[in-house]
Amino acid sequence: MQERYDHAAIESQAQGEWRSQRAFAVAEDTRRPKYYCLSMFPYPSGRLHMGHVRNYTIGDVISRFMRMRGYNVLQPMGWDAFGLPAENAAMKNHVPPAQWTYENIAYMKQQLQSLGFAIDWDREVATCTPEYYRWNQWFFLRMLEAGIAYKKTGVVNWDPVDQTVLANEQVIDGRGWRTGALVEKREIPMYYLRITQYAQELLDALNELPGWPERVRTMQANWIGRSEGVRFAFPYDLGGGQQLLYVFTTRADTIMGVTFCAVAAEHPLATHAATNNPALAAFIDECKRGTAMEAELAVMEKKGMATGLFVTHPLTGMQVPVWVGNYVLMTYGDGAVMGVPAHDERDFEFAKKYGLEIRQVIDMTGDGRRATGYGQNQDLTVDRGPLPVAFSTAEWQDWYDTKSGVCIHSGKYDGLTYQAAVDAIAADLQAQGLGNKQVQWRLRDWGISRQRYWGCPIPLIHCPACGDVPVPDADLPVKLPEGLVPDGSGNPLNKTPSFYECRCPQCGGLARRETDTMDTFVDSSWYFLRFASANNAQAMSDARADYWMPVDQYIGGIEHAILHLLYSRFWTRAMHDLGLVKVTEPFANLLTQGMVLNDIYSRKGEDGRVDYFSPADVDVQTDAKGLRLSSTLRSDGLPVEWEGMRTMSKSKGNGVDPQQLVERYGADSIRLFMMFKAPPEDSLEWSDDGVEGAARFMRRLWRMVFEHVSGAGDGPGAVAGSEASATQAQAPGPTPQSLTDAQCELRRATHSALVKVTDDLGRRRIFNTAIAAVMELMNSLSRFTDTSPQGRAIVQESLELIVQMLAPIVPHAAHVLWKELGHDDLLLNRAWPQADPAALVQDSIDIVVQVNGKLRGRITVPTGAGDTQVREAALADEQVRKWIDGKPLRKVIVVPGKLVNVVV
C-alpha cells in the first residue's frame, strides 16, 4: 500500500474500474426493489457551478447508500438544453446556439464524470435533440385533441426598436435591456395549457405527498390559490340594453359598503369609456405600459381615474361610479373588483386618495366576541358585553377587514355574522339572477408560446383556407434548423423561409409554419419519464416507466418549489389521463437543497463603479481571537470591502470553479466538504479552509489504514480477507467476556457510530452529522494503542466499518481502501453493514441530576435500574444534597435513562 494519499491516482483507478465493469448501467429487475433517485438536470451554461456539485453529490450519496441497502438504483442525468442564455451567447459570440450548447454539454459531462457520480450515462438526454423534443410536439398535439391545449391572446413585452418580444428579465425599469426603448404591451395569439382544469386535483393531491417538505406544499397551495366567494354583477345600460359588470369577492358580507367599482385597464368598459375621453385613454395607455410582474405591481403607487360611467348596485339600486385602477389585474377573475373602502385596506387608500365615500358596514365589539345592539337580528337574550369599537375614516385600523364582526348599516342583513351574511346575500343575488357562490383560482392557464428561436417548435401550420392545422404525426418531429444565429431583432425563424414555408397538410395549398417555440418548462415537465423509457424511438413512454416511476427521491433547488414542480405534476396527470403512464404524481419524495454562498469583496472606484474581487485573491487580517479586522487584495495590498456572504454569481466575482478544486484536492475532498459543511436543506457557506480540512481528513483516513495494514508485518494479526470477514455479519463478534475494557469500548464506539450513520443517511437524510459521527469514531480509534492480535482484529473491524460508512460520500478512496484492507470484491456492491447488538450492550449508564431544573450533579446507575432506585441514588448524591439542603421536597421527576429533576 502506498503511504501517501494520492487523490489523482486513487480517483482515476476507482473510476476506471467502475467504467470497465459498467457498474452504473441499470436494467429493470422485478426481483429487487427499485429506487429512482433523480437530481434536477442542469442547464448547460458552460461549466458546472458549486450549486450543481452540491445537488449531485447529495443525489449520489443517496443513490450509493440505497444501492448498498439492496435496491436497484437508477440515477440518470441529462441536459435542460433549450433556453435564452444560448441566444444571448450567440449574439455575443456569433456562434449558433446549437454549437454553443453541444460544446457546453461535452465539457460539463466530463466535469460530472470527474466527480465520480454513479450515473447511468446510457440514459442521457438533451432536450434540444429532435429525438427528445419530438415527444413534446407529439404530446402537444394529443393535448390539442383533448382540449387541454388551446389558443387565445396573451400579453407580451414588445421592444419597438428591436422589433422583438422581451422576457421579463430583459425589461429593466420598463425599458428594453439592449435598446433602452420604452417597452410596450402587445396582445398576440398564443397557445395555452389548461392547467386550471387540474387545479382542484393538484391541490387535493398535495395531501398525498407526505415526502414533500411542508413549506413546498404550502407554497404550491397558495399558488393554486383556491378561494370561495361570490361572483355577481352590477347591471348597467350604455344605450344598447342592459349589460353586466361582473366582479368576484370573498367578502360578500360587505357588499352594502360598496362605493365604487374598479376595472383593469384592459377591461372592455375602460376601453369604451376612453373612446371620447383622451385623458382616460392616456391613463389606460400608461397602465398598459406598466409592469406585469406581481412583485412590482404590489409595491407601486395605486392610481386610478374615473370613467364617468356608473353601474347599479344589485341590492340597493344605488348608482356606483366605475374607475379604472392600475392595481386591478385583467388576468384574475373578471378583471373588475367592487370597492369597499371601509373594509379593504387597498380600497381604503384608494378612496382616501380620490375622495370617495367610505361607508362602514361591519362592526366589531371591543373584545371581538359578539354583536352589539344594531339591527333587527340582534339576539336580546345575550349579554350586551363591551361597546363597539369606534370606526374612523381618518386612519386604517387592523380590525376593519375582520371576518369576526357583524353587519351594520346593511338593512335586513344587520346583525348577521360573516358566514350568515355571505349566505343571505348570495341567495338574494341568485334570486335576481345576478350572481352565485363560486370558487375562484389564483392559478392561471400555462401560456407556452415563446417568440424565440432556441426552443421546441410548436407543430402547427397556419393555412389561409383551413386555419390552424396540426402537423401530422408522420411528419414529426418539426426540426429546428440548427445553424441560425439570433441577432436580437426578433426570432430568426421568421426570416427563414426554408423553415416557415410549407404546404397545408389538409388542402395542400401554400401555408405558413408556426414559428413560436415552447416554453422550456415544457421540456423539464416530463424528462424524468424519458429517463425511464430511454432511447425508445417508437414511443414517448413505455412499460419501463411503470417499473421506475414515481421518482423515489427528487433533489433540487428551493427556487423550483412552485413552477417546475407544479408544471411537472400537471404534465404527468395529463399523460396519465391520456393513458400514457400509470402514475399521477411524479415525485414521491422531495429534498430541496440550499444555496451555495461565498464572501463578496468589492472596492468602489473613483467614477462610482464597483469592482468585485474573488475571495481567493483576498487576504483577511484577524485579531488574536480570530476576529475579522480587515481585508486586503493580495495583488496590491490595499483594503477591500467585505459585503458579507451571498449566493455565488458571475457578476459578484465570488464563484468557485469546481474543476480547479478537483484537480487540487480531489473529488472526494470536495464531496466530503459539501456534505459536512451544512445540512442539505440549509444554505452552505463556501470556505477554502473548510476544503483544506476535508482534505486533511482524507489524508488522516488514508494514514490510519496505511499504519494498520503496514503494521501487520508477519505477526499473527496479519490482515487477510478471511480475518476481515470473520468480524463481519457472517460470524458473531468476539464475546464481551474475552475483551479488555478498551477493546469493548472501541467496539461499542464503532457499532454505535454505525447505528447513527445508518439512521442519518437513511431515515434522516442528514449527512453532516453522519460524518461527524465517523470523525468521533476515528478520534477514538487513534487513541486505541492495543496491538495484540485481538486488538488488531478490532481495529480491522473498525476500519472496515469506517470505510463502508464513508463509501457513499467519498467513494473513490473507500473503493481503494477496501481493497487495501484485504478484500477483492467491489465495495459499491457490498451490502450495507449491520451493527452487532452485543457490541452495544452497557452495564451502567450516566444520569444527570437537576435541582429546580438546574444541572447539579451526575450519577452512574446500572442499566435497567428502576425509577425508585434511580431516585434514591440521585437524592443520596453529595453534590445534590448540598443543593437540597433540608428544603422540603415538592416533587421528583425521573426520566428513564436520562435525568432526574428534584423540585424543592
Next chain:
RNA sequence: GCCGGUGUGGCGGAAUUGGUAGACGCAGCAGACUCAAAAUCUGCCAUGGGCAACCAUGUGUCGGUUCGACUCCGACCACCGGCACCA
C-alpha cells in the same frame, strides 16, 4: 406588498419525541517533533467573576405555557428565497 423560510461561541454547525446547550469541524492560542519550514501530533478555546472547587449569565428581541424550553404558543426585529417569458 403577498407567500415561504432562517436566526445558537470568532465562524459553519450539533442537540432526532419538551430532558446535560455548544458534538464534529474551521479559525485562533500554547506546546511537541524539526537546523528550519511544510506535514503531523498533544493541550486550551461561550461570556463575566474566582488561584481553584465553583458561581452567575447565555440559543435574534419581548412576553407566556411547563418541574424543565434552542425546541411549544403570542407579538416584534433582522436577513434570505419565490412571485407566472431566467432556469
